Amino acid sequence: MAVLLAAVLLAGCARSVAGTAETEQWSPTRAAGLEITSGQSGPRPGVPDTGLTAVNGDGGEIDRLALNAVEDVQRYWAQELPATFGVPFAPVRRLFSYDSTGPGPVVCGTDTTGLVNAFYCPAEDTVAWDRGELLPTLADTFGTMSVVAVLAHEFGHAVQFRLGVGGSTSSIVREQQADCYTGAFFRWLAEGNGPHYRLATGPGLNQVLGTLFFIRDSTEVGFDTDGAHGNAFDRVSAFQFGFGDGSGRCARIDETEVRGRITQQSAAAVVPGDDGNLPVDDPDALAALLSTLRAAFGPNTAPIVGTTVADCPEGGRTAPVSYCPATGTLGLDLAGLAAIGTARSDGGDGIGDFAAFAEIASRYALAVQQAAGLPLRGVAAAGRTACLTGFWAGTITAGRGAPLALSPGDLDEAVAEMLAPESLIAADVDGRSIPSGFARVQAFREGFAAADPAACADLFR
Incomplete structure (x- = not known):
């Protein structure tokens, strides 16, 4: 985060964010309308492997996982493309597997030696993947659903090609659409339609969102x-649009929509080597943080602030x-906050300054809820907390004149915190968090897009 020399925002500031998805009434047991489940995710046991083959494949475990994923993805689009877009889906012409750790073949004019990637080549209608490093690393880190996510994303590009989305479209629009199409496919999987793969909406979706975080x-x-x-x-936002609203929502992503809601900085704003991290225990940074919270929620909701976590007679003790x-x-x-705020890139074991500041904001949001007479315990309170924390984050976007402003990577730090096993950003007063990482991020995003903090109370009740 960056401290700016500017005046504090007016209390209760309002804003609008273009291109956000419409949201149904929130349920503590659902993720985008589906029950949050904690069952098994990954290959269905006892199901025969696909008969698909890949050029240059080695017949190993990674290629087997990838080809079964391709079968499921193409099965989805064979139904979805004609049903939603009135266009028949032709399977991609060629599947190609390579090992980036050894001498690589040329695919679509690209030497794959050292190419740790997966990609779609429109000129040859080819989906290619690295079985040597990329897919094994993802599978080991996030589980087998990460392999499915990567292949689903590349097939999103194949779908674009079939819908006539060409090279004149900016890369960020193409990638946002592909992430959105990936979400739409995973909704189909979560509904139990996949021949080879199954998806639980709790830990299974967390694997997928973790994959998107890793390849950001x-x-x-x-x-x-x-x-x-x-x-x-x-x-993650684009993925959630597809998961919640379907592939038709993805096709509506265009330059205007993306520029209206994108949080990534422009190339002109990049400062090489500047990670924007502030020392979380710095008095000036904390003073700036508290002023932005008072500005977002009004001075009458401000709690008393102390530098110790004391016992509380009615519960409510959480760390840090x-x-x-x-x-x-x-x-x-x-x-404890400084430990969370010192990212590994800075020599620590934490996430980054915004993760720590957002945890403070989440506990501050409990005071806001108490002032409004809302209950502070239970999953609805946890959802409101994440939503209000997201609202506060939206009031400190760069250029708004706040004494503390979002810097590149800050919102990604919030995503990382919310995908952890327990999230204080999305927790009630006793630290009980929403059980689904997907639902946590969704609640935060709803607040970030809201024009007023009252929207959080309306949605999470």
């Missing part, structure tokens, strides 16, 4: 850079920051 653009890539794919927040309803006190463990 770095903070030194602008959304208008050729080849830009998007930061984690924008990629807590809110005690009985005393109206926000307690900060500065050492």
Whole structure:
């Protein structure tokens, strides 16, 4: 985050964000309308492998996972493309597997030696993947559904080609559409339609969102850079649009829509080597943070702030920051917050400054809810908390004149925190978080897009 020399925002500031999806009434047991399930995700047991083959494949486990994923993805689009767009779906002409760790063949004019990637080539109607490093790394880190996610994304580009979306379309629009189409396909999987793969909407979706986080653009890539794919927040948003609203929503993503809601900076704004991280325990940074919170929610909701996490007679003790309803006190463990705020790139084991600041904002949001007479316990309270934290984040976007402003990578840090096993950003006063990482991020995003904090109380009840 960056501290700016500017005046504090007016209380209760309103804004609008173009291109956001319409949302149904929230349910604590659902993710985009589907029941949150904690069952198995991955290959269906006892199902024969597909008969598809890949040029240059080695017949190994990774190619087997990839080809079964291709079979499911093409099965989906064979139904979806004619049903939604009135266009028949022809299977891609060629599937190609290569090993980036050895001498690579040339695919679509590209030498694959050292090419840790998966891609779609329109000129040859080919989907290619690296079985040597990319897919094994993702499978080991996030599980087999990450392999499916990568292949589904590349087939999103094949769908674009079949719908006439050409090279004149900017890369960020093409990538946002492909992430959205990936979400639409995973909705189909979650509904139990996949011949080879099954998806639980709890941990299974977390694997997929974790994959998108892993393959996000770095903070030194602008959304208008050729080849830009998007930061984690924008990629997850596009995926959620498709998962919640279907492939028709994806086709409506265009330059105007993307520029109206994208949070990734432009190439002109990139400052090489500047990660924007502030020391979380710095008094000036904390003072700026608290002023933005008062500006977002009004001075009458402000809690008393202390630098210790004290016992609370009615519960409400969480680490490293807590809110005690009985005393109206926000307690900060500065050492614990600094540990979260010091990212690994800066020599720490944490996530980054915004993750720590957002955890403070989440406990502050409990004081806002208490002032409005809302309950502070339960999953609805956790949803409101994530939503209000997202609303606050939306009030400090760059250029709004806040004393503390979002810097590149900040919203990705929030995504990382919310995809952790437990998330304070999306937790009630006792630290009980929404069970689904997908639902946590969705709640935060709803607040980020809201014009008024009252929208969070309307949605999460």
